[in-house]
Amino acid sequence: MNRMISMYTLKFMAIVNLLIFLLQMATPAFAQDANGKVFVPIGSISVEIKPLLNRCRPQSPMPSTFVVYNNFQQILTGDLVIEGIENQNTLFTYRTPVTFVEGEQKFRVLLPLHLYRPATGQVELQLYLETKDRKFDLDIHPVQVPVFGSEYFMAGYIMPNLGQFSHEIESYRLKLNQMEKWLAYAEVLETQEDSQRSYQAKWQRTLFSELNQLDFPERPIELTCFDLITISGEAYNELNEKQLAALTQWIKAGGNLLLFLPDEVDLEHVETLNNLTNLHDGEEFFFINIDNRLQWDTDKNDAPLFLRPFLLRNCGLGRVAFVKSEILENPIQYHQERLETYLFLWRVRKEIADRLRSKSLYQLQIETGENEFDGPSELKLSGFNNFSGFNRSSLYQFRRRMDDFSMEEQLLINQQMLAEGSLSAEELWVQDQHAWRNLLPHGFNLVPPVFVMGLMFFYLLLVGPGDYWLLGALRKRKWTWLSFPLITIVFTYITVHSINAYMQIENPERKLIVTDVGKAGDVLRQSSFTCILSPSQQINTTTYNRELTIPVDIAQSWLNDDQLQNLNNVYTGQTSDPPLFSGSLTGEYSLTQPLQKWSPKTFIGFDIPSVTESSDSSRWNHTPEFWKALSWEMLGDRPAIQSLARQHFPNPVVVEVMDQQQINEDDPDLEFSCQALMHTIDFTRNFGLFGQMHSIAPRPGSFQANQIVGDFQDPSQILVRVMWEEGDLLHVERCLFHDESAP
Secondary structure (H helix, E strand, C coil): CHHHHHHHHHHHHHHHHHHHHHHHHHCCCCEECCCCCEEECCCCEEEEEEECCCCCCCCCCEEEEEEEEECCCCCEEEEEEEEEEECCEEEEEEEEEEEECCEEEEEEEEECCCCCCCCCCEEEEEEEEECCCEEEEEEEEEEECCCCCCEEEEEEEEECCCCCCCCHHHHHHHHHHHHHHHHCCCCCEECCHHHHCCCHHHCEEEEEEEEEHHHCCCCHHHHHHCCEEEECHHHHHHCCHHHHHHHHHHHHCCCEEEEECCCECCHHHHHHHHHHHCCCCCCCCEEECCCCEEEECCCCCCCCHHHCCEEEEEECCEEEEEECHHHHHCCCCCHHHHHHHHHHHCCECHHHHHHHHHHCCCCEECCCCCCCCCCCCEEEEEEEECCCCCEEEEEEECCCCCCCCCHHHHHHHHHHHHHCCCCCCCCHHHHCCCHHHHHCCCCCCCCCHHHHHHHHHHHHHHHHHHHHHHHHHCCCHHHHHHHHHHHHHHHHHHHHHHHHHHHCCCCCEEEEEEEEECCCCCEEEEEEEEEECCCCCEEEEEEEECCEEEEECHHHCCCCCHHHHHHHHHHCCCCCCCCEEEECCCCEEEEEEEECCCCCEEEEEEECCCCCCCCCHHHHCCCHHHHHHCCHHHHHCHHHHHHHHHHHCCCCCEEEEEECCCCCCCCCCCCCHHHHHHHHHHCCCCCHHHHCECCCCCCCCCHHHHHCCCCCCCCCEEEEEEEEEECCEEEEEEEEEECCCCC
């Protein structure tokens, strides 16, 4: 009987073991990561990344649409983890909270790709979904980024929402091809074919991307991935309220728009058109008749739109070209209008634009000769303040100017320097040896070499003659093995303690904030440059609210001062750890970055306000009343501006008015560090790309590019800057004024 029971028991156990084995074979074996979470391999969730553009714009983030297919048969909530990888090196980590519903869903993510320019032109994004107890592998997704050493502009063509198989798509793509031939930026100087190969990789190319109206961003910061946007009339009528607001704010912040005007519009879109013309409050340039036909006012005679094929307007820091479709369709008939629009949108400097316009050309041929042109190369800077009353003028002598060369020869030299790498630095202004002295936190001083040499002298004196005579007098010279290390330890402690005490600072952070203000007192954009000099090795975490901030490593190689260079080499020999972004870059997020002891760490920040926030002085810490009271007619009256500054700025400030006039006088005294830093940036406006353009569309990843605004060779543009300091916070408010009466 017992033998029978044991046989049944063995059979039962065998069946149970078989079932367990089959169950294990049918169920995937999930490993666990270092945090104890179950690792789920690829397959349960699939993700497709659709970048807004074919390639990321240099120094700009990349808006991308994530299409998620959740096959896990349950709702998943956790963090989407994005690791940017290039050649097996982690560039950054981005964590943002998400909820994956069952089935398919789409959402927009702003990727922080605006500083990475690898040699491969590609960054791999390793994606994970981390829930409370699981970690899902979402595969690796490559994205295209700027190739190291290459330069190009990004242009977007917005088409209406058409069906996938619509016959109208081909007609819009034909227009896109025509626009590429018209608007693709061409180097101002046309050189011989044999000399082009040496530096054509540094030339600015223009990449066009077609974009559906449904994919058009609703946040102005996402539009910074464009240098130029062209919108068809049909697509413009389909833009919703949020898209129109984002477009308007981006243009005011420095964007460029080419708009093909539609024949019919509604009231909401007419209002946006009038906002973009930047007229005075209450004035309307565009209107619609009883049949909803769009018209504009030319010389106040209500002339219909077809009598003027194009209209060029400044809007804040940006530019808008309103054109009719016949300009695109008839290139020969409207050659001069097309050239004028091209020069306007690409902001070609006045002296170059006048030469191209006079010859009806898009490029110049090499012409040699002495003093070929007499265009202004000097900039008058009038400076005064509201506390000591100094009122002087100075003359900026631009370094590019060489009277023995023609303008074409100067452009050629600039191109060659750019190709050789002399002007390839992203933040060229930081290479100035005086820039770092004004960027480092207040109160920071390097240990004087005399102090260090004095300590070394006394140390050698003690371990040498002092040790010999003292121990000899005591007849204890055999104690040298004990006295030598004791003296070394004591002097090491004294040296380290003295250096730390001497270099200690109350606030390790110094920040330069530049706020661009419109003539109505509203904020157009705000950029910042922060330098942190940590007295100890630590992990720094800072919270931001929509200000797109990224760490940059320019301090590791651009400290030109000898003493600072030596200090930097001691503490920054290793590669810095990648930053961690936690949250949403279009909302509130935190940035975590390791800091090395006594090693400067720099950060670049950028933000474009929404329509409702642009006038909030408590958020932007600006003075709208001053700019509302200031007008173009007052800019020549320096005492009036000085009196106005006293009324609206209780703290000491320095005001600068920069225009095209030429007066030879000594440089004014530099009252503030922010004034010296802005002057350093001003001297870069003739190098590289800015030798041809006076400004470009905003780039969140470049502080220098966002500070160069206005064409000071153009008498119809004047820049006013107000600067002051609050401890280690350096403030600059500025407004670019245009003479609307100028042709």
